[in-house]
Amino acid sequence: MKRVALWVMYEGTQFSGYQVQPGKRTVQREIEAALATLHKGESIRVHSSGRTDTHVHARGQVLHFDTPLQIPLDKWPKAMNACLPDDVRIMEATHVSDDFHSRYHAVKKEYHYRVLLSKQPDVWRRNTTFHYPYSFDLERMKEAVPLLIGTHDFSSFCASNTAVKDKVRTLYEISVELEQDELVFRLVGNGFLYNMVRIIVGTLLDIGGGKGEPSELSTILQAQDRTLAGKTAPGNGLFLWKVTYETPIFSEEY
Template sequence: MTRYKLTIAYDGTGFAGYQIQPAGRTVQGEIERCLAVMHKGGPVPVSASGRTDAGVHARGQVLHFDSSLAITPERWIKALNALLPADIRVLDAQEAESTFHARFSAVGKEYVYKLNTSRQGDVFQRNYASHFPYPLDAELLDAAIPHFLGTHDFTSFCSARSEVEDKVRTIHHLELLRDGADWTITIRGDGFLYNMVRIIVGTLLDVGQGKIEPGSISELLRARDRTKAGKTAPAHGLYLNRVFYEE
């Protein structure tokens, strides 16, 4: 058996999320279906770096699986892309160490959140960026950003439904880039709690509208209370961009 590491992109619009579930089309379901075809029906379970919710996109989700097929990485890419639906693409395949694990070996992740701030919205981005046509002060967002950096307990920025006990995470990078009406928030850290990026973005939108003071982010973190932070921003603006592993 050889362990393979796959890097995939998917358009989350047509999926009920990454993870396989009883009803609804899922990314994992499609991948496992194609791997089963290649393995003459035998089940080939895949493990991902983490789940993504319905509507959330990926430019660089990472998976691993084990296979006894003697196929080069280049052939894995071709064969899977020939079988997969058009809204999932395999970008890269590599042989991995048998100890490699898409989730447990990950040392960090990068997410991107896209906002379209135009008045009427962009018809081509309606599933790929969150439309936010209200006044936003970018300087207020820029003033809030440094308060998120570093190691904090992110309980206030985590879905109350999360069952994870340790809510301490480290954010290495958080940046707002503006290109006309298209705003992009990039965030990198050692790990993210359930809905964490979307709640940080929702809170930044409150900051940009003057509803939350940039300087009160630290207080908000200390409160460890989800109800103190902003709303969870919509799923369709979010992209899992990269997963980092130690070399």
């Protein structure tokens, strides 16, 4: 048996998220179906760096699985992509040690969130941006974001219907930049709570729009109270961008 790690991209629009759910089209289901085909019907369980929600995209999802097959590494993407629908693509495969785990060994995760500012909705980016045609003050957002950096209990920025008890996470980097007609948020942390990026973005858009002062972001964080933060921004603007391990496992393109 060999343990193989995969770099996977997907457009989340037509998926009910990553994780297998009965009767739903999910990324995991499509990938396990492709692996079952390659393994002549034997079912192969894949493990991911974490789940993603409905409509959420991945540029850099990482999965691993164990296989008895002796397929050369460079053939894995082609073989799997031939069995996969075109909204999910295997970009690269690599051998990892038998104790590698895509989720437990991840040391950093990076998410991006794209907000489209144009007045008119955009036919081409409707699935990959959150359309937000309202005015805001970018400087207010830039003033607020550093307040989230560091190790905190992020309960205020976690969906209330979550089972996770320990809500302490470390946010290493957060930025917001104007790129042509888009506002792009980038967040790097050791892990993220359920809906955390989307609630942070929703709250920052509120602050940019004049609802509360930038400094109030600290108050919201310290209160550990979800009701004080803003709305959860929609899933279609969110990208799981990159998962970092102690030692890089893929090529430089990853």
